[in-house]
Amino acid sequence: MAEIKKALTKEHGFPKNYSDEFLILDKGEGVYVFDVAGKRYLDFGSGIAVNALGYGNKEIAAIASAQMEKLVHVSNLFTTEPALKFASKLVDGKRFSAVHFGNSGSEANEAAIKYAKLWSIRTKGPECYKILSFSGAFHGRTMGALASTYNNKYKEPFGPMIPGAEIIEYNNVEKLKESLNESFAAVIVEVVQGEGGLRSLSKEFVSALNDICRKHKVLIIADEVQTGMGRTGDLFACDGVGLDADIITLSKPLAGGLPLSATLIPDYVNEKVKVGEHGTTFGGGPVTTAVASYVWDMITGEGFLEGVKEKSAFLTGKLEDLKNKYSFIKEIRGKGLLLGLEIDENDRVDVLKIMGEARDKGLLLLKTGVNVLRLAPPLVISQDEIEEGIAILDSVLKELKQKL
Numbered sequence: 001m002a003e004i005k006k007a008l009t010k011e012h013g014f015p016k017n018y019s020d021e022f023l024i025l026d027k028g029e030g031v032y033v034f035d036v037a038g039k040r041y042l043d044f045g046s047g048i049a050v051n052a053l054g055y056g057n058k059e060i061a062a063i064a065s066a067q068m069e070k071l072v073h074v075s076n077l078f079t080t081e082p083a084l085k086f087a088s089k090l091v092d093g094k095r096f097s098a099v100h101f102g103n104s105g106s107e108a109n110e111a112a113i114k115y116a117k118l119w120s121i122r123t124k125g126p127e128c129y130k131i132l133s134f135s136g137a138f139h140g141r142t143m144g145a146l147a148s149t150y151n152n153k154y155k156e157p158f159g160p161m162i163p164g165a166e167i168i169e170y171n172n173v174e175k176l177k178e179s180l181n182e183s184f185a186a187v188i189v190e191v192v193q194g195e196g197g198l199r200s201l202s203k204e205f206v207s208a209l210n211d212i213c214r215k216h217k218v219l220i221i222a223d224e225v226q227t228g229m230g231r232t233g234d235l236f237a238c239d240g241v242g243l244d245a246d247i248i249t250l251s252k253p254l255a256g257g258l259p260l261s262a263t264l265i266p267d268y269v270n271e272k273v274k275v276g277e278h279g280t281t282f283g284g285g286p287v288t289t290a291v292a293s294y295v296w297d298m299i300t301g302e303g304f305l306e307g308v309k310e311k312s313a314f315l316t317g318k319l320e321d322l323k324n325k326y327s328f329i330k331e332i333r334g335k336g337l338l339l340g341l342e343i344d345e346n347d348r349v350d351v352l353k354i355m356g357e358a359r360d361k362g363l364l365l366l367k368t369g370v371n372v373l374r375l376a377p378p379l380v381i382s383q384d385e386i387e388e389g390i391a392i393l394d395s396v397l398k399e400l401k402q403k404l
């Protein structure tokens with residue numbers, strides 16, 4: 001603990017919505033990051049599910065640096081070869097006919113909501129602008145995406161949300177049947193709720209969403225900001241569960257840690273959009289898209305996604321062992337390498353305490369929902385590294401159990 005203190009700071013110029021204390025990280029290598037005092041941490045958080053290919057990837061650095069020397073920014077008044085190349089990977093001409101690039105998950109969802117509204121208002125009429133989302137949902141902090149986010153803590157301080165954002169219970173088929181009608185432009189949904197506690201869509205709910213949305217001509221937006229690009233073992237999580245998404249939003253792992261987002265839209269939406277109705281200054285610049293093409297090729301490359309599924313099975317087995325050992329672990333949730341332990345919290349065991357002790361022992365973990373420990377390691381993690389992380393977590397849980 002004395003050692004770690006050297007790399008902690010309370011002196012920062014960030015606003016009070018952030019933690020009062022920060023760990024200052026200095027560099028990364030593979031699945032490890034190092035703080036400014038030189039202490040090494042195994043990262044089971046990947047910078048909130050971003051660093052799919054880990055840290056210190058030489059290819060990424062070389063691609064970004066070569067592109068930086070050539071051309072950094074042109075705006076959306078022009079385009080570049082890296083942007084065209086990456087767009088052609090995302091847009092296959094069948095399912096999706098266009099991609100809108102942005103810089104963050106929130107922006108990807110803002111774009112999705114705007115495109116869905118354009119489509120709906122121009123197809124069904126001006127009153128058909130509503131957006132349905134679900135309990136536990138997290139879609140972002142900008143005002144549009146925020147309105148469809150569930151947790152009131154993020155919304156209440158900011159006054160009225162945009163009109164027409166309605167929220168019903170996740171996985172409740174009856175409520176869906178009662179609530180959905182033609183006045184909705186779209187439903188926005190996560191296959192696994194990354195921030196809201198790692199609950200997953202049930203089979204029944206997926207099939208009800210597919211049927212009821214078709215019936216009422218309501219678009220399905222799959223928010224794959226956290227689940228997309230292999231995190232759940234499928235390229236897109238919606239395909240893994242048979243969710244018939246019209247629009248997919250991607251961001252976190254898309255550009256190897258650089259800010260980039262993509263909103264994939266089909267032809268029937270794209271044909272309703274007119275020049276100048278949406279845009280961005282930075283989105284889809286040449287540096288981020290050049291890196292994104294490389295990341296895409298790696299993740300869609302032979303054996304990569306199978307590897308994620310194998311690692312997921314291995315990690316799940318290890319988490320099951322922990323659950324059998326510690327009665328305060330209630331449930332294991334999630335999919336792929338987005339897994340969590342629901343903790344039965346009491347005054348001695350809580351998720352933040354587990355995270356703090358783990359950090360001191362050299363393992364970084366995330367929290368999700370109220371009481372769920374989230375594990376989202378880089379997708380390139382090895383079995384040995386998984387075992388190393390589990391051993392640290394086990395020792396933390398053991399000490400907490402002894403104090404009970």
Ligand code: PMP
Binds near residue numbers: 048107138140224
């Ligand atoms: N949607 C989902 C599912 C997310 O997990 C997040 C971020 N955690 C967002 C949207 C918002 O992304 P950003 O913070 O990049 O705006």
